[in-house]
Each structure stands twice: as C-alpha cells, then as structure tokens.
Amino acid sequence: MAAVQLVKRFRLRELASITRSGAQDSASIPKIPNPFLPHKNPESGRWAPPKYSLRRQAELIKQARASNTLHLLPPGLRLGPKALQGLVASPSATPTSETEGAWTRPVEWEGEVKEKADDVLNRLYAGRRRMFKGHKWERTLEKRKAETEKLMRSMPLRIQRFKETYRRKMPNPASPPRSSSYTKLPF
Template sequence: MQTVKKFRLQQLNGLQSHVARYGPLKQSESSRPSLPNPFLPLLNPHTAKWRPPKYSLRRQAELVKMAKISNTLHLLPPGPKFAALDHAVPPIADELASTSEAPSKAAEDGAWSAPVEWQGEFKSKVVSGAEIGSRLYSGKKRMFKGHRWERVLEKRKRKRVVLMRDMAKRVASYKAYYHRRKPNPLKPARSAKAPKLPF
C-alpha cells in the first residue's frame, strides 16, 4: 500500500507543475479533482508533439502488482497494464473512512485515496487469441519462425539425399573430365599455331 500511496501523492503534488507546463486540465463534469494520466502519452499543446508516458510499462506492471496485493486497484489510473474491467474492484477507501477505530489514519487516507478524474482516454486494443490465452501465436502458421538455418534445413536435407544418391556418377564424370584435359608430355602440343619469331 505504501507504493500506491507514494504514487498517488506524487501525482497530487505534481499537478501544479503539470498545469504550469502544459496548461490547465479539462474541467470534469463531476466534483472530483482532475489529474493527468501518467500511464498514457500526452500531447504537448505548445509543440504539438507527443510526450511518452511518465511511467514505463515495467513500472506500470509493478504498480498493478502491488495494488492487487494491497487491494487498491481502484486508486490506479487505467492503462495498458490495467484493464478497465479491473476497476470494478470495490474500493476500500470509503470503508477505512467510515471506521472509527483509527480516526487519524482515516483522515490521512482521505487525502491521497480520495476519488479523482483521470484525464485521457485509454483505448484497449482487441487482440485475436487473447480470450484463449494465445495472443502471440494467434493467426500464425508456425508457433516460432526459428532461425534461418532451421527453416531451410528440410530443403537442404532433400538436396543432400539427391546429391549423395548420384555421387559415384558425379565423381566419375569429374575425374574423366580432368583426365581428358590433362596434357600428355609424350604427345605434340595440341596448338597448331606457328611459332613466334624472336624478333
């Protein structure tokens, strides 16, 4: 929970610097405060260029894992590592606030666990094969393309069988060809050209 709490406090404390750099956020219809979604890329209105997400996919996955352990998934913004369906987890912030066992702790939790409106829309991609747990190899002929020598191995084996089957004939033809071309020192030269004069 400390990891999620640190994440939320960083987002709340960095709101003023974000507004000073990128301009004010869009006003939400509800009374909840608005925060930029650090899991999504952001369009800079001054340069018209996209800024990458503040948190990498690896850090997002770590935050989601910590939030699942501490049952605080509702405090994280939607992102690539956090499906929108996971937000259906019942929040526990209201339960903590309603308890009278530790009023100081409840007041402290209300500062960082209060509901906020995350700016930016996350569009989840529909990947074929995700429902059966095979996103990587869905729609592919081979499970793994392999190295090039593995892909051409069967063709090379067939070619090798053909070459070895006719190897004796090929060796005899090779030797006969060079035997015919081998000059005989006892025979006259094959060339019938007239000898060149020394001058």
C-alpha cells in the same frame, strides 16, 4: 502503511493541477491527463513519453495491490482497463484516516490505452500465407520435410538398388584380377 502513502503521494501529485487551477467542483469528476501513457504535444505534433516509466508503474501497482488501492491508479500498459474495470475499494479493507480524503475521489483519466495482443506471432503473421522473414532454415523447413518424407517412402527400394550397384562395381577378392574398365584411378 507505506504502500498507502506511496499511492496517496502519487494521487496528490497528479491531482495538484486541478487544485491549483481552482476548477474544483465537488459534483463533477475532474479530467486529468493519464501519466502512464505517452501524449502528443498539440503545438509541435511530437510524442512525449509517459510521465512514469514502466518500472515505476509496476512499483506503484505492486504497492497499490498490497494496500487495496489499485482502483485509484490510472490504466496503463502494465495494468489495462479490463483489469481495473471491476475493481472498487474492497470491503475487507477497513477505512482509516490514511485511506480517506480528497485524494481518493474519482478521476477521469484522459488518453486511450491500447491493449496488446496476447500472441505476437498470431498478430504478426495474421492473414499471411507464409512467414516473410525468419532464418533461412525456418523458411525452407516445410519443403525439406516434405522432400525427406517422400524419400523415406521409397527408401527400401533405394537401398536395394544401391546394394546391387555396389556389388556389381566391387571386384570379388577371390577371383583373379581382370583388366576391366573399372579402375580406381581416373587415368
């Protein structure tokens, strides 16, 4: 039941602005700024961070899952609107005095959650012919593989050519030494 208390405390804290302003109409759904999202100050034009950090959001989500009150949390970066869309109070959870009350009423959260792409690399290099940065070995990998493949195709011929040239240069140890142009010293 501590999990329910945590979610209840969160909801009451966020709904306090509505109850203080006196704009409590039971027929309308109140609009509250989403505390899980950053917001822009209209006066200064600067962005303020979310009221709840990602770590605190994750803790709230864990507790809400444990108490079947996940539908009461606002959408955020940790729990997107797609995940919250189909959630309602599960029928298996028996309503108790703790899970009933004004804090469970529906709320419209202001702010838009931007979903992150699943694959960062696909988004990062979308529409590009080649990788724009990366390590040098990554950038030159394709070219080196193509060159290696081309050299491997002609490898038997290259080995044969090398062996013939090598034999021609090396003097036969059984034959008498001759004064040839081939010397080991460069002078």
